[in-house]
Amino acid sequence: MDAGIxxxxxxxxxxxxxxxxxxxxxxxxxxxxxxxxxSVVNTPHADFILLDSLVEPxxxxxxxACTKKGLGKEQLDWLKETIAAATRPTFLCAHHPAGGLGxxxxxxxNRIVPGYLHGHTHQWTTSYLRGDFDExxxxxxxxxxxxxxxxxxxxxxxxxxxAKGATLVCNARDFYYPLPRPRAExxxxxxxxxxxxxxxxxxxxxxx
Numbered sequence: 001m002d003a004g005i006x007x008x009x010x011x012x013x014x015x016x017x018x019x020x021x022x023x024x025x026x027x028x029x030x031x032x033x034x035x036x037x038x039s040v041v042n043t044p045h046a047d048f049i050l051l052d053s054l055v056e057p058x059x060x061x062x063x064x065a066c067t068k069k070g071l072g073k074e075q076l077d078w079l080k081e082t083i084a085a086a087t088r089p090t091f092l093c094a095h096h097p098a099g100g101l102g103x104x105x106x107x108x109x110n111r112i113v114p115g116y117l118h119g120h121t122h123q124w125t126t127s128y129l130r131g132d133f134d135e136x137x138x139x140x141x142x143x144x145x146x147x148x149x150x151x152x153x154x155x156x157x158x159x160x161x162x163a164k165g166a167t168l169v170c171n172a173r174d175f176y177y178p179l180p181r182p183r184a185e186x187x188x189x190x191x192x193x194x195x196x197x198x199x200x201x202x203x204x205x206x207x208x
Contacts, residue, residue: 011054
């Protein structure tokens with residue numbers, strides 16, 4: 001942000017909204033859904049909806065409650081209306097994977113949505129969200145982005161868009177599990193995991 005790069009944050013499962021606002025003020029004023037921090041990021045070729053999948057714990061540090069997933073009726077209603085009215089490719093993004101968030105299958109079937117991006121799992125993953133079995137059925141690509149430095153896959157994704165689609169490049173930088181600790185020798189499989197993902201490209205089409 002100090003370098004002039006615009007940053008938009010989404011709520012993670014360890015976050016507390018009141019604490020977040022102390023350091024990143026204004027999200028409660030710009031959110032699309034009251035009580036949640038929901039953002040829309042517009043880029044030249046596509047839009048990105050950052051959903052809020054956080055269900056806060058009763059008290060700070062109560063990790064068990066933090067892992068609950070949910071978007072809530074108000075956020076889901078807003079999402080359905082927004083996607084129904086969308087005229088540009090619109091990616092869905094949230095901290096948690098899509099499973100358990102209650103996103104209706106009709107959104108997965110809508111070709112205005114090129115893909116779903118998430119964090120949480122600390123792993124590079126690519127899978128599909130099924131959009132029914134009828135003649136309009138489709139499989140929506142879901143991609144998990146790794147942690148920036150906690151454990152398992154470490155790295156980030158760089159997406160480039162054109163008028164016809166997008167490419168997500170996997171910048172795999174490291175792998176370790178469990179958390180780093182003194183070792184006599186780095187396991188060879190850790191470097192293998194980095195090689196498996198480094199430079200891998202995952203594509204998204206904007207064409208029907």
